[in-house]
Amino acid sequence: MVSQTVALVSTVATLAVVTVAGLRYARGRVGTVEDLLTARNSTGTAATTATLIASTMGAWILFSPAEAGAAFGGITAVLGYAIGSAIPLLLFVPVGRRIRELMPTGHSLTEFVLVRFGPAMYLVVLVVSVFYMFIFLAAEMTAIAGSLELIAGVPAWQTATVVGLFVLVYTAYGGLVASIFTDTIQTLVILPLLAVGFGAAVVSLGGTDAIYSTAMSTDPTLLDPGFRPGLEFGLYVVFAVLGANMLNQGLWQRVYAADGASTLSRSFTAAALTVVPMVLLAGLFGVAASGLGLVTPETQSVAFFLVVTEVLPETVAFIVVLLVVLLVMSSADTMLNAISSLVTVDLARLGVVEDGESLRLVGRGLTVAVALGAIAIGAQGYSVLQLFLTADLLAAAVFVPIMWGLYAEGLTERGALAGSLAGLVVGIAYFPMLRGIVTLIPGVGGLLPEPAFLPAFLGATGVSALVTGLAVAVGSAGFEFGSLSTELRSFDEPAAEESAPTGEVSD
Amino acid sequence: MALGPTLFAVIVWGSIGSVLAAFGYLSWLLVTVRRTS
Numbered sequence: 376m377v378s379q380t381v382a383l384v385s386t387v388a389t390l391a392v393v394t395v396a397g398l399r400y401a402r403g404r405v406g407t408v409e410d411l412l413t414a415r416n417s418t419g420t421a422a423t424t425a426t427l428i429a430s431t432m433g434a435w436i437l438f439s440p441a442e443a444g445a446a447f448g449g450i451t452a453v454l455g456y457a458i459g460s461a462i463p464l465l466l467f468v469p470v471g472r473r474i475r476e477l478m479p480t481g482h483s484l485t486e487f488v489l490v491r492f493g494p495a496m497y498l499v500v501l502v503v504s505v506f507y508m509f510i511f512l513a514a515e516m517t518a519i520a521g522s523l524e525l526i527a528g529v530p531a532w533q534t535a536t537v538v539g540l541f542v543l544v545y546t547a548y549g550g551l552v553a554s555i556f557t558d559t560i561q562t563l564v565i566l567p568l569l570a571v572g573f574g575a576a577v578v579s580l581g582g583t584d585a586i587y588s589t590a591m592s593t594d595p596t597l598l599d600p601g602f603r604p605g606l607e608f609g610l611y612v613v614f615a616v617l618g619a620n621m622l623n624q625g626l627w628q629r630v631y632a633a634d635g636a637s638t639l640s641r642s643f644t645a646a647a648l649t650v651v652p653m654v655l656l657a658g659l660f661g662v663a664a665s666g667l668g669l670v671t672p673e674t675q676s677v678a679f680f681l682v683v684t685e686v687l688p689e690t691v692a693f694i695v696v697l698l699v700v701l702l703v704m705s706s707a708d709t710m711l712n713a714i715s716s717l718v719t720v721d722l723a724r725l726g727v728v729e730d731g732e733s734l735r736l737v738g739r740g741l742t743v744a745v746a747l748g749a750i751a752i753g754a755q756g757y758s759v760l761q762l763f764l765t766a767d768l769l770a771a772a773v774f775v776p777i778m779w780g781l782y783a784e785g786l787t788e789r790g791a792l793a794g795s796l797a798g799l800v801v802g803i804a805y806f807p808m809l810r811g812i813v814t815l816i817p818g819v820g821g822l823l824p825e826p827a828f829l830p831a832f833l834g835a836t837g838v839s840a841l842v843t844g845l846a847v848a849v850g851s852a853g854f855e856f857g858s859l860s861t862e863l864r865s866f867d868e869p870a871a872e873e874s875a876p877t878g879e880v881s882d
Numbered sequence: 883m884a885l886g887p888t889l890f891a892v893i894v895w896g897s898i899g900s901v902l903a904a905f906g907y908l909s910w911l912l913v914t915v916r917r918t919s
Contacts, residue, residue, distance in 0.1 A: 419911075419915055420911055421908050421911035421912045421915060424908060424911075425908055428904075450885065450893075559912075562908065563905065563908060563909065563912075566901050566902070566904055566905035566908070567902065567905050569901055570898045570899075570901040570902045570905070573897075573898055573901075574898050577894060577895075577898075583887065583890055583891035583894045583895070584887050584891070586890075586894075587887045587890045587891075588887075598885045598890065599885075600885060645904070645907065648900075648904070649900070649901070649904040651897075651900070652896070652897035652898070652900035652901050652904075653897075653901060655893065655897045656894075656897045656898065656901070659893075659894060659897075
């Protein structure tokens with residue numbers, strides 16, 4: 376085990392270095408609320424790729440994929456998770472290009488939904504999107520708190536407070552500009568750290584042959600690519616991750632931050648190709664943990680850390696501490712800025728806050744409020760898996776009509792709502808984790824099918840797509856896509872720092 | 883039918899190599915842009 380002092384000192388040092396770098400970079404570059412929230416057309420391929428990798432790869436990759444490998448179907452489940460993590464990034468290439476074309480001065484997906492469909496669909500998407508992103512943020516805080524408690528015995532509240540406050544400082548001050556810059560640094564440290572740390576871990580475990588033999592002797596299904604539970608998990612996790620990521624405002628912000636359509640395509644593709652081996656490596660630790668007999672039903676969610684603390688030398692454990700801190704910082708700053716950006720943009724859109732200076736203050740104030748909420752939840756050590764899967768299910772039902780609405784003129788708000796609600800009804804009917812709540816509705820309990828994740832996620836997305844398709848087929852209202860570019864305005868009003876340089880986050 | 887040990891090794895070391903390749907690609911891009919700007 377790494378000593379508590381070493382873990383805390385190295386954590387604070389890492390946080391301090393990144394925070395100072397973010398503050399120094401953002402100084403003089405956040406002149407307007409647009410810089411704080413959008414950083415429009417400002418990042419090249421390297422910075423966009425790096426920020427996408429850093430934003431999507433949080434500390435969750437050290438928990439969920441390993442748990443999948445240990446308990447949900449071995450290497451097949453891990454492969455599904457890895458591919459599932461890449462698919463949303465690839466889907467962002469066409470839909471990101473499309474939304475930039477339709478609303479070049481836009482800021483968020485909810486803004487598109489409000490203008491394209493109307494207030495009812497907007498409210499549904501806003502609630503699901505903010506719920507998902509807050510859960511992501513709280514999960515990251517819980518993950519870092521839990522990791523340092525496992526590796527070095529640091530109390531959860533200390534870790535959550537320290538990490539949350541440092542991230543808050545540079546995100547509230549520097550907004551998206553600081554987030555993208557620090558993401559670039561973090562990715563350049565995370566990638567080699569991950570490769571070297573995992574390489575050292577494989578060698579410490581006796582090499583791939585030894586890991587393979589141990590896993591085969593303990594449970595051959597861990598390495599069976601045809602293992603049915605693994606295939607099922609690999610399939611539904613694709614839909615879970617896809618829906619959630621399509622409602623992730625952090626990714627939509629980066630669609631606009633890219634300095635052109637070709638940068639967007641290159642960066643999202645490169646990021647998609649990079650996250651596959653990252654998730655795969657983390658997941659293989661779960662296979663190794665299970666093979667080594669370290670995992671029990673109570674400890675399967677921390678399978679990765681069981682290998683780190685019980686088998687690997689202290690130097691590798693120390694690398695893991697740094698890795699966890701960087702992974703958390705890079706995704707927490709994205710979520711913090713994304714949530715505050717979403718609400719700020721909508722307050723401006725609805726005319727609640729008008730001038731640029733007030734908007735900037737609101738944006739920073741919201742960042743503080745969201746961070747404090749996430750710190751409070753992170754320090755509790757809750758299991759956030761249930762909330763995460765619930766948020767994923769809601770997103771899986773809602774994202775299809777939105778994406779369809781980018782292309783189909785005939786899709787009305789009623790059609791989009793019908794698709795979303797139909798998907799939600801089917802998804803919730805099968806969803807194991809909401810069964811207790813759903814059966815409280817009189818007369819419903821006896822009608823429900825056998826609970827299972829695969830039909831829940833497949834049903835949510837599939838039925839949503841089916842009903843949306845029908846709505847498009849029968850819909851007659853032709854939406855005028857040209858109105859999107861005229862109804863949306865930029866908030867680019869120079870504020871107090873108007874003499875400062877522009878907010879570019881160049882490569 | 884389980885994977886063979888060779889395929890397993892390819893997956894593990896191939897993933898580690900791919901992560902390093904991504905790091906190399908990003909570094910190369912950053913250096914290239916710095917030089918040209």
